[in-house]
Amino acid sequence: MKKVLVLGATSAIAQATVRLLAARGASLYLVGRNAANLEAVAQDATTRGAAKVAAQAVDLNDFSAHEAMVDAAYTALGGLDGVVLAHGVLGDQAEAQKSWAATETVLRTNFLSAVSLLTVLANRFEAQKAGTLVVISSVAGDRGRQSNYVYGASKGALNVFLQGLRNRLAKSGVAVVTVKPGFVDTPMTAHLPKNKLFASPDKVARGLLSAADARKNEVYVPGIWALIMLIIRTIPETVFKRMKL
Amino acid sequence: MKALESWGRYPRVEQRTQPLVWRTDALPRPGGTLLPHGLGRSYGDSCLNEGGTLLLTSGLDRLISFDTATGVVRCEAGVTLDTLLRLAAPRGWFLPVTPGTKFVTVGGALANDVHGKNHHRGGTFGRYVRRFELVRSDGSRRVCAPDENPDWYGATIGGLGLTGLVTWAEVQLKPISNPYVLQETVPFGNLDEFLVVARESETDYEFTMAWVDCLARGKKLGRGLLYRGNFAPPQFDGLPLAKSHLSHGSGLAVPMDMPAFCLNRLSVSAFNWLYYHRQNGKPKQRLTHYDPFFYPLDAIYGWNRIYGKRGFLQFQCVVPYTTARDALAEILERSSRGGLPSFLSVLKTFGDLPSPGWMSFPRQGVTLAMDFANRGEKTWRLVEELDKVTREAGGAVYPAKDARMSPESFAAYFPRREEFSRYLDPAFSSSFWRRVNPVALPFSLESERGPAASRPQSLLAIR
Ligand SMILES: Cc1cc2nc3c(=O)[nH]c(=O)nc-3n(C[C@H](O)[C@H](O)[C@H](O)COP(=O)(O)OP(=O)(O)OC[C@H]3O[C@@H](n4cnc5c(N)ncnc54)[C@H](O)[C@@H]3O)c2cc1C
Numbered sequence: 001m002k003k004v005l006v007l008g009a010t011s012a013i014a015q016a017t018v019r020l021l022a023a024r025g026a027s028l029y030l031v032g033r034n035a036a037n038l039e040a041v042a043q044d045a046t047t048r049g050a051a052k053v054a055a056q057a058v059d060l061n062d063f064s065a066h067e068a069m070v071d072a073a074y075t076a077l078g079g080l081d082g083v084v085l086a087h088g089v090l091g092d093q094a095e096a097q098k099s100w101a102a103t104e105t106v107l108r109t110n111f112l113s114a115v116s117l118l119t120v121l122a123n124r125f126e127a128q129k130a131g132t133l134v135v136i137s138s139v140a141g142d143r144g145r146q147s148n149y150v151y152g153a154s155k156g157a158l159n160v161f162l163q164g165l166r167n168r169l170a171k172s173g174v175a176v177v178t179v180k181p182g183f184v185d186t187p188m189t190a191h192l193p194k195n196k197l198f199a200s201p202d203k204v205a206r207g208l209l210s211a212a213d214a215r216k217n218e219v220y221v222p223g224i225w226a227l228i229m230l231i232i233r234t235i236p237e238t239v240f241k242r243m244k245l
Numbered sequence: 246m247k248a249l250e251s252w253g254r255y256p257r258v259e260q261r262t263q264p265l266v267w268r269t270d271a272l273p274r275p276g277g278t279l280l281p282h283g284l285g286r287s288y289g290d291s292c293l294n295e296g297g298t299l300l301l302t303s304g305l306d307r308l309i310s311f312d313t314a315t316g317v318v319r320c321e322a323g324v325t326l327d328t329l330l331r332l333a334a335p336r337g338w339f340l341p342v343t344p345g346t347k348f349v350t351v352g353g354a355l356a357n358d359v360h361g362k363n364h365h366r367g368g369t370f371g372r373y374v375r376r377f378e379l380v381r382s383d384g385s386r387r388v389c390a391p392d393e394n395p396d397w398y399g400a401t402i403g404g405l406g407l408t409g410l411v412t413w414a415e416v417q418l419k420p421i422s423n424p425y426v427l428q429e430t431v432p433f434g435n436l437d438e439f440l441v442v443a444r445e446s447e448t449d450y451e452f453t454m455a456w457v458d459c460l461a462r463g464k465k466l467g468r469g470l471l472y473r474g475n476f477a478p479p480q481f482d483g484l485p486l487a488k489s490h491l492s493h494g495s496g497l498a499v500p501m502d503m504p505a506f507c508l509n510r511l512s513v514s515a516f517n518w519l520y521y522h523r524q525n526g527k528p529k530q531r532l533t534h535y536d537p538f539f540y541p542l543d544a545i546y547g548w549n550r551i552y553g554k555r556g557f558l559q560f561q562c563v564v565p566y567t568t569a570r571d572a573l574a575e576i577l578e579r580s581s582r583g584g585l586p587s588f589l590s591v592l593k594t595f596g597d598l599p600s601p602g603w604m605s606f607p608r609q610g611v612t613l614a615m616d617f618a619n620r621g622e623k624t625w626r627l628v629e630e631l632d633k634v635t636r637e638a639g640g641a642v643y644p645a646k647d648a649r650m651s652p653e654s655f656a657a658y659f660p661r662r663e664e665f666s667r668y669l670d671p672a673f674s675s676s677f678w679r680r681v682n683p684v685a686l687p688f689s690l691e692s693e694r695g696p697a698a699s700r701p702q703s704l705l706a707i708r
Binding site for chain 1: 264266267268269304307308309310311320321332
C-alpha cells in the first residue's frame, strides 16, 4: 500500500497505522470528523516521513458525501492502492436496548456507512484490478453476547458483507482484509477496567499492516483471539444463552 | 483511585488518572487538584498527586514539524526523547541535552529542566526550548518564549508541572556528524584527583561524568572512573566497532522484585571493587554508539525493581566549588560509614551557564547522585544528614529525585520560590509541593488527602 485512504484517521488504531505507513514513506489521504484533531494527525504523519499527506474533515455518516470524498482522495494522491477503514463507535448497549435511535447510530456508523464507502471503493478497485481494502471489524462480530450484541451485530453484518466482497473481488486481484482486534487500550475503552488481554493500538496496527502486506483474508490481532473466539463459537447455544458474557 | 508509584517506588500514593488525547482539548476538571504526568521517571513524589488527579500526557505524542535544515523540532509534550532520537539521529541531529534515560517526555524534561553529561558546555534542557504552549485551568492558552510571555516561560521551565499543562514545545536540536561517541575512561584514586581530572576534562570533552566507588574509604575516599567523550569525527576508520554497539538496547529485563538481601554491603562492595579494578589503573579509549554511552541503564528494562518492593531513595545534590571538597568528602564518608550502600553513585561538574528557568536545579559546582535502598528509618536519617551537609555547604537538592526534603531545605535551595508561587495554577498541585509548602496551601489538604497514614510517622521528627 503506497497511496492509502484512511477513514476514521483520528481513531487510536488508525493513528498507529498512519505512523507505520508514514515511516514507510507512503502517501496518505486522511479522513475524520474533527478538523483540528485531523490536522494534528496529518502533521505527525508528515513529520514522520510520509511522502504526501492530505486531509479532509467529513462526517462519514453523511453517505451523500462519500463519492465526492473518494474522488478527492484519488485526485490528491494521483490514485489509490489501499484503504484502511477504521471509523466506528462502541455505543452503549444499555442505551441501545432502550432506544432505537441509539441502536440505529451504531448500525449506521459501523455497518451502513462502511457498506456505502466500500460500494464506491470496491467498484474503483475492481476496475483498476488492484488494491487492498483493509477493514477493522471486531471479535464482537463472531458471536452475539448480551453485553454488546448491538455493536456485535453491526460488526457481524460487516464481516458477512466483507466475505461476499472478497469472493467477488478475488478474480480482479483486489484483496479484502478483515481485521478482528480483541480488546484495545484506546480512548474508546478508557472507561473499562484493563486486563492482560488489552493490546496497544501500536501492536494492533502492526498486525493489521502485516496482514495487509500478506493480503490475508481474516486475521485476529493479537493472534491469541483466534483461539479464544474458536472456543466461544463452539459453546452450544443452549449452554451459551445461560452464560453471563 | 489507584495506587501509583514513581521511579523510586516510594512513596506509593492513591490518586486518579485522566488520559489526555488531543492538545486542543480543554483541561478536564474532575474535582480536586491536577498534575501533569509524563513517564513517571522522576524518583520521588514530584510527579505524584496524592488524592488528586494525574493528567497522563502519554497520548499527546504527536510530532508537529521537524526542519532538517535548522534542527528545530516541534512536538506535543508527551513525545519521548526516544522518539525524537529515532527521528533526528539518522538525519544528523541530536538532543542538545539528555538525561541518563531516553524514556522521559519532552514535557517532563522541560518541567524538571533536566541536565546531562554536557552541562559544563551546554547547560540545561530549558536553554534549548524555543517556545511552548501553556494551558491553564482558567481556559487560557499562551505561547511562551524568551520574548513572548517571558515570565511564564521562566516560571514553567523547571516549574515542576505546577504552572499549568504544557501541550507542545519547540526544541532546538544540535548537529552531529555520526551516531558514535569517542569515549575515554580515566580512573581517579580519590576525590581530590576527581576534582582535578574533571576540571581538566571540561576543556576538551563535551561529555563528562564519573562513577564513584562509594564504599572506598580513607585515602581512597571518592575513587572512581571518569567517563569523558565527544561525538566522533565524520571519519573514524581504524577503530574497531563492537557489534553490540551497532544495535539498540539489549532487551534484558528485571523479571521480578528482587529480595532485599541481594543488595547488601557485601554484594555492593564486591561489585564496586570488580568494577573499579577492571580498569587496571590506565585510561582506556573506545568508540561506542550513543545508546550505551548515554543510556546504559535503559538496556535493563525495569532496573528499579532490583531494590524490591520498598523502593529506594535517590539523593542528588549540587555543591559550589568553594565548599565541594569538604562537603562531598563528608557525604561520601557518612554514607559509607552508615552501612547503607549506594549501588550507583555518580559525580559530575556543572558549569556556569544560566538556565532560563527560575526553579532550575543545576548551578555551578559539583553534583553527586546516590541511590539508597529504602530500609526505613535508618535510610531516612542518613539521607536527612546528607541534606544537612548540602545545606550548610550552600548547595541544593534536586526535586526530581527527592521524596523527603524539608520545607526549610526547599526554601534554602530555591531562592526564587516566592516569585514562582505567584505563577502556580490554582487547580494544580503535587504531593511534593504540598510537602515542601505545608503552610501556603492553595486548597484544603485534608479534604483531598483523607487520613494521612501513608507516611512514616517519625519523618517530622527527623526534621
Ligand atoms: C535512569 C534515570 C536517569 C536519569 N538521569 C537524569 C539526568 O541525568 N539528569 C536529570 O536532570 N534527570 C535525570 N533523571 C530524571 C528524569 O530525567 C526527570 O525526572 C524527568 O523530568 C522525567 O520525565 P518524565 O517524562 O518521566 O516526567 P514525570 O516524572 O512524569 O514528571 C516530571 C515533572 O514534569 C511535569 N510534567 C510532565 N509533563 C508535563 C507537561 N506536559 N506540562 C507540564 N508539566 C509536565 C510533572 O508534573 C512533574 O513535575 C533520570 C531518571 C532516570 C529514571
